[in-house]
Each structure stands twice: as C-alpha cells, then as structure tokens.
Amino acid sequence: MQRDPIGPLLLGLMRPLQIGAQATVAKLKEIQHRYGTFRGLASENERLRGRITELEAERNRLLEVEATSLRLRDLLELRSQLPAGSVTAAVIGNSASTWFHSFVLDKGSADGVLKGMAVVSLVGVVGQVVAVTSRSAKVLLMTDPHSGVDVIVQRSRARGIVSGSLDSAPILKYAKRSEDIQEGDRLITSGLDGIFPKGLLVGTITKVRKKTFGLFQYVEVALAVDPSRIEEVLVVSPEIIQPKK
C-alpha cells in the first residue's frame, strides 16, 4: 500500500460515498424486502380474509345447526312428555293466499300423520291437520277464520272457543257476559274438543269489551305462537288425549 499512494486516496475518497451508497442500497433493500413482505402480507391478508369468511360461514352454519338441534331437543322433550304416537315435522311451505292461514308439513300418512291431528309447538297450539297425502300434510293455523280451539281461561276457568279472524286479532268466541275474563289472562286448551291435549298454552287475552246488550262478551287474544316463525312442529295423535277404554 505504501508503494501506491493513489489507492489509499481513492479508498479514502470513496469511503464516505460507499458508505452513503451502501446505506442507500441497504435502505432500498429494506424497502424491497418490506415491499416483498407487504405483498406477501397482502396476499396473506387476502387469504386470511377468505378464511375468516369461510369460518364465519361455518360458524353461522354451526350456530344454525345448534339452534335447530336445540329446538328439536326441546321438541323431543315435549314429545317424551306425551304418550307415543306424536310425530315431529318440519314446515316446508306456506299459504298461497292472503285469505287462508295454513302451512304444509314434510310428513304425511306414511309417517303416521292423519287428518284431524293436533299440531303443537314448544310454545303452544299451532293448528290442526286438515288434509294429508302420503308425504305431506296441510295444517290449518289457529289464525285462520275457519279454525276453532276449545279453551279455558287459566285463572277463572271460563270457557270459549278461540278462532282466527281476518279483520282483527284472533277472538275468543262464546265467552258469556257473566264470565270473569280480564286482560292478561292466559288461555289454555280444555281438551274437550278431542283434538288438542289439555293444558297447552293458546295465548293471552289482550282486549275485553262488554256491550250493553248480547249474550257474549268480545274478547281478543294474542296467540302464544307466531305461525310465521315456526320451523318445526309436533303432530299429536288424537289417541293421546282420548285414552283407550
């Protein structure tokens, strides 16, 4: 090195430049690396987002399965409380008309569902089977004006028939003027119609009106079951309520 005075000079001169250049290169490398990482992260992020969506869908599906199994478990519990002969069924279709309130079940005569059977849910009475094919059944809901369920007021034991109505809430028909009926009273099935088991909740009285004339009072009922939200039901055999002699 002593024989070459230019070399050290160049080295000395270049050193700061090299350091600066190297720093820039390092910076660029870092940026490049970061960009690469960022790109990787972006794709990773995208992949993870996809995974989250998948898991979210899976979670929703599992929640739905859980909710369904809970409902079915509760139905089975209810079924176990009733004598044998009842059938669990799912709702597969609704009414095609505004005028009639009904739905179609996925079980029919092949599964033991017969015309005239009562249809109940966990909450209470739903309706009655009015037509059956081998693999499906039509249920007339309690909200239909053609339906009727014999009920008693849980508190005062007053009797009447709950029927649907197109112009108002379901009404309690044939409730005598002298009967003690108040708003908030709960209505349960009497079991006397030979269709519905005794003691099932039908609804709550929301309005009582006594006119100055007439034999009966006007009573409106809020049904316990909202038919539009039902997915599974229990079809109850008439033998359940009419024990064999």
Added chain:
Amino acid sequence: MKLSLLFLLAGFLVVLLQTTFLHLLPLGPIVPDLILVLCVYWGLNHPTVGAVLGSFLLGYSVDVFSSPVLGLNAFAMSLVFLAVYLSSRCIWIHNPLLSAAVVFLASWIKGAALIMVGTLFLAVDGLWMGVLKYIFLEALIAAMLAPAVFSLLRRGQSYLEEVRMPL
C-alpha cells in the same frame, strides 16, 4: 306446444314463489297474488280452453296449499278468467297501466267471489267485514306487480315465437 310448456312452467313457478319466497317480503299477512296476475294475463292474451283449465288448476292449487275447502279458489280464479276474457272482448287492453288496472279489478272480483262463497256455504262469522282492507292491499300489490309479470311473460312468449319462426 312450447307456449303451453312456458305457461305450465310459469304456473309452477308462481305457485312455488307464492308458497315460499314471497312470504319473506315484509308485507305482513298479505301474499302477493302472482297466480291472479297469471290468470289475468291468460284471460287477456290467451283466451283458450287450455287457459281456462290452467286458471282453474291454479285456483285449485291455492286450495290445495291453503284453503280448508277445495274448490273455493278454483271457482274464484275461473270467474276472474271469465270476467277478464269478457272485458278483453270489449276493451283493447295492452297498455301496462291498463293491464295493472285490470289486475286491480280482477283482484276485487276474486275477493267478492270468495266472500260470496264463504258467506253462503261456509258460514264464517264476519268474514266480509274485515276483508275489504285485505282485498284493497292485495289488489294494489298485484296491480303493482302486474306490468313486470306481463312483460316477462310477453318476452318469453316472443322468444318462443322467434325460435319457431325459422321452422
């Protein structure tokens, strides 16, 4: 033949829609009556024996899926078809607005038929008192849907006619 198949398919589709998906609409107890719209379309544009049978069967399908009494809607839909057919002989109705008006009136005819039969034969207490609101709303919704349904059916029909032309 193809046209009959198209209408058969349309019939199946409207019944399916009316018993399932249309219940998802936030219209309360009102179910849009596409079946009525289809019957009116047939009455206006295809007054054939097949269409008469089709209207009857569509009404019958409503009975099968909904009504506790068979034949009630079958009668009502046949009556609607007849009324629309007779009116189409007197008035030229090919304007969307007019067709919507016809559907609106047809819905009232159906409602009147159901009330009449219900009152005479089914003895349902107070059936006719509260239904006016329902008839009006149902008629209004059906009338609103009618131009779109008519347009779809006309497109399907003209497509089939175009396909048939080269033959």
